[in-house]
Amino acid sequence: MTTVDPDFAAAEAREARRARLFTRINAADKWFQVLGLSWVTPLLKAVAGDNPRGQVKEIWRLLGVPILAIVAFLFMWGTLAPQVQTSLGAVPGPQQVWTEAVKLHEDAQAKAEKEAKFYERLEARNAKLIAQGKADKVKDIPYTGAPSYYAQIWTSIKTVFFGFLIATIVAVPLGIAAGLSATANAALNPIIQIFKPVSPLAWLPIVTMVVSAVYTTNDGLFAKSFLVSAITVTLCSLWPTLINTALGVASIDKDLVNVSKVLKMNTYTKITKLVLPSALPLIFTGLRLSLGVGWMVLIAAEMLAQNPGLGKFVWDEFQNGSSSSLAKIMVAVLTIGIIGFALDRLMYAIQSLFTFTNNR
Numbered sequence: 552m553t554t555v556d557p558d559f560a561a562a563e564a565r566e567a568r569r570a571r572l573f574t575r576i577n578a579a580d581k582w583f584q585v586l587g588l589s590w591v592t593p594l595l596k597a598v599a600g601d602n603p604r605g606q607v608k609e610i611w612r613l614l615g616v617p618i619l620a621i622v623a624f625l626f627m628w629g630t631l632a633p634q635v636q637t638s639l640g641a642v643p644g645p646q647q648v649w650t651e652a653v654k655l656h657e658d659a660q661a662k663a664e665k666e667a668k669f670y671e672r673l674e675a676r677n678a679k680l681i682a683q684g685k686a687d688k689v690k691d692i693p694y695t696g697a698p699s700y701y702a703q704i705w706t707s708i709k710t711v712f713f714g715f716l717i718a719t720i721v722a723v724p725l726g727i728a729a730g731l732s733a734t735a736n737a738a739l740n741p742i743i744q745i746f747k748p749v750s751p752l753a754w755l756p757i758v759t760m761v762v763s764a765v766y767t768t769n770d771g772l773f774a775k776s777f778l779v780s781a782i783t784v785t786l787c788s789l790w791p792t793l794i795n796t797a798l799g800v801a802s803i804d805k806d807l808v809n810v811s812k813v814l815k816m817n818t819y820t821k822i823t824k825l826v827l828p829s830a831l832p833l834i835f836t837g838l839r840l841s842l843g844v845g846w847m848v849l850i851a852a853e854m855l856a857q858n859p860g861l862g863k864f865v866w867d868e869f870q871n872g873s874s875s876s877l878a879k880i881m882v883a884v885l886t887i888g889i890i891g892f893a894l895d896r897l898m899y900a901i902q903s904l905f906t907f908t909n910n911r
Contacts, residue, residue: 572599585900587892590614643878648885651878659699666694698859704886707860710777711849711894714784715842721785722792722841723834727822729793730800730830739793747790751848754786755779755855776858783852788845795837799830835902842898846891861887 576599580592590613597606625645632642643651677689698706729736762778773781803826811821827834853862865883868876 573601581903582900585896585903587896637877639872639877640874643881647878648881651875652882652885654875655700655879655882659701662696662699662702666696669694669696700864703860703864704890706777706858707849707853707862708890710780710853710858710860711784711842711845713777714781714849715788715845717781717785718789718841718845719792719838722789722837723796726793726796726834726837727800727826727830729797730803731826736797736801739797743790743793746786747794749787751783751787751851752855754783755852758782758786759856774858776853776856779856780849780852780858780860780862783856784845784848787848788841791840791844792834792837795833795840796830799833799837800826802833803829831906832902835898835906839895839898839902842894843891846887846894850887 573596576592576595579595580589583589583591590610593606593609593613597603597610629644629646632644635642673690673692680686680688725735725739729739759779762775762782766773766775766778807825807829811825816824849860850862850865852858853860854866857863857866861883865880868879868883
């Protein structure tokens with residue numbers, strides 16, 4: 552009878568556990584990449600004992616170098632900012648900007664409490680009227696206080712997604728048509744080339760006049776300023792999706808197209824079973840570009856349309872001209888950048904669920 556060495560069996564069990572651990576780490580690496588946390592993978596591998604020296608080099612490249620660059624940027628900002636004098640005083644450094652960010656947070660909390668108390672009083676008033684048999688006098692009064700910084704951020708996010716959604720609904724079908732048909736491509740190409748470079752500042756007056764003429768109600772589902780900003784985002788952001796969709800569809804393997812002809816697929820089946828799956832990587836690349844363009848366009852659109860989002864916040868602070876205005880504008884600039892990064896990561900996460908691409 553063959554006996555098994557206990558030490559050998561224990562070593563095999565340890566190796567099996569390590570193999571399972573590394574498999575989990577490699578599987579999680581995809582989502583670390585999505586979240587912008589790619590440095591976590593070599594850190595976990597180093598802890599697990601997989602070539603610690605090599606993993607430390609990778610951690611330094613993925614985490615240490617970016618942190619060092621940020622620290623250097625903050626040092627240069629803090630050193631050079633006080634030397635630049637404006638009509639509102641010296642350019643604020645990192646400390647002043649952080650102080651204003653904290654104040655905006657505290658102000659947002661105070662405004663949220665004030666709004667909550669308003670609705671509590673309104674609910675108590677209505678309940679009292681109902682108890683007195685005066686239900687006909689019950690009113691649903693909206694809160695009209697100034698929006699908080701967080702409310703303005705949320706308004707901007709809703710606006711950009713609304714415009715982006717319209718752009719996607721328009722651009723993807725047109726891109727598919729342009730990719731499948733040389734005639735459709737010839738018809739759309741001059742329109743794309745003419746309107747793609749147009750600035751949002753040029754679209755805004757036209758959109759404002761059209762919306763004012765068509766959307767005449769004052770108590771509709773959307774405010775006019777919201778529609779003006781969202782439609783301007785649509786007009787400026789649909790082109791990357793349209794172009795990349797057309798390119799992705801036109802780049803489909805010709806053998807697959809021939810197979811669809813042999814199988815006599817109808818147009819709907821051909822698009823859903825063949826065209827879209829093959830073109831998805833480039834379509835998502837276009838969507839990511841469109842969302843980024845839309846977010847940049849939005850700020851300018853909100854400034855001029857006076858949609859109560861981050862763009863209006865920046866414009867109001869510029870007009871205010873107080874000693875803290877410049878620091879608040881810089882808080883808004885950093886907020887815009889961070890949200891832009893988050894939106895790109897969100898689109899990449901959705902792309903990762905539907906495609907097998909390594910684009911980051």
